Amino acid sequence: MSQLPPPVSDRLDPKQAALAAFSGYFIWGLSPIFYKFLAFANPTEIVLQRVVWSAPILLAILYLSRRLGPALAVLNDRKTLLLLVCTSLLIGANWWVYIFSVNSGHVLEASLGYYINPLMNVAVGVFVAHERFSKLRAIAIGLAVLGVINQIVTVGHLPILALFMAGSFTAYGYVRKTIQVDARVGLFWETLIMAIPSIVVLTVFEIQGGEQAGHFFNGPSEAFLLMMTGPMTVVPLLLFLSGARGLSFAIIGVLQFVAPTLQFIVGLAYGEPFSLAYLATFIFIWSGLAVFVVELLHFERQQKRAGKRPA
Known part of the structure; x- marks a missing residue:
């Protein structure tokens, strides 16, 4: 009886993993520029097209990576499907608010x-999952709260869009952790679940015409841009997933600030208003993030030292 070949690891070496993850965050960071070109369509149409064109790409990826079996197995798990x-x-709402923010001048x-x-x-x-608590984590959270308070008191408005995006993505990540499926399989089902009603809604828009009509049939340039929302969704995510498997949590924790920093630069480049009071909000948030990164790196060093000790 012949033996099966040993499994081949899909982990990248640390340098390749860091480059892949950085590339994913880099694309996310510059994505507002792409979505600015889609200003001819409203956020609802863009999100609907985004999921419609992401689903077949993810299906092809599942086929090539031999994940169709696990993907179909999800149909037998009602709890997983409901989750x-x-x-x-959650992710659909996050995408909608992000695109609305970009195309309404709130990058x-x-x-x-x-x-x-x-x-x-x-x-x-800390407060929901009862994870590790430390003074530095408390300081980091406190600085973020001060930033929001400054935005309300000094700038004069609650950053609803920012809080909704942060809250919806946090909730998405929290629930997603409870689902025991491959990340690619999970994303495929998420997009497919949204894609089916999206096709129906886009069809209704085309039949009704008028202001509700879609833009896919308006010309090749608009059709191409709408189709590109699929790769713009899937490619950075796959780069991140490929890189994350070969990186420590500390490195990922640092790299995740690449995307919002580039978005910040893009917002300034487009001439969005940025007062000193608004700057103070960012300074509070940046300070909290600096404390968070320091705590993260310190914890990783402690874990490495503990791992080197004899049992």
């Missing part, structure tokens, strides 16, 4: 939301 319906609604607030997201993850981990 994926929940996560599809800076979008970047603020993704700066807040890691600190909101820490807060949920």
Whole structure:
């Protein structure tokens, strides 16, 4: 009887993993520029087209990576399907608000939301999941809260878009962790769950015509841009997933600030208003993130030292 060949690891070496993850965050960071070109369509149409064109790409990826079997097995697990319906609604809402923010001239607030997201993850981990608590984590959360308070008192408005993006993505990540499926399989089902009603809605828009009519049939340039929302969704995510498997949590924790930093720069480049009071909000958030990174790196060093000790 012949033996099966040993499994081949799909982990990249640390340098390749870091490059892949950085590339994913880099694309996410510059994505507002792409979505600005889609200003001819409203956020609802863009999100609907985004999931419609992402689903077949992910199906092809599952086929090539031999994950169709695990993907079909999800149909036999009602609880997993219900959770994926929940996560599809959360990520769909997050995408809608992000695109609305970009095309309504609020890229800076979008970047603020993704700066807040890691600190909101820490807060949920501490207060909901009862994860490790430390003074530095408390300081990081406190600085983020001060930033939001400054935005309300000094700038004069609650950063609703930023908080919604941070909150919806935090909730998405929290629920997603409870689903025991491959990340690619989960994303495929999330997009497919959204794609089926999306096709129906887009068809209704075309039949009704008028202001509700879609833009896919308006010309090749608009059709091409709408189709590109699929790769713009899937490619950075796959780069991140490929890189994350070969990186420590500390490195990922640092790299995740690449995207909002680039979004911040893009917002300034497009001439969005940025007062000193608004800058103070970012300084509070940035300070919280700096404390978070220091705590993360310190914890990883402790873990490495503990791992080197004899049992």
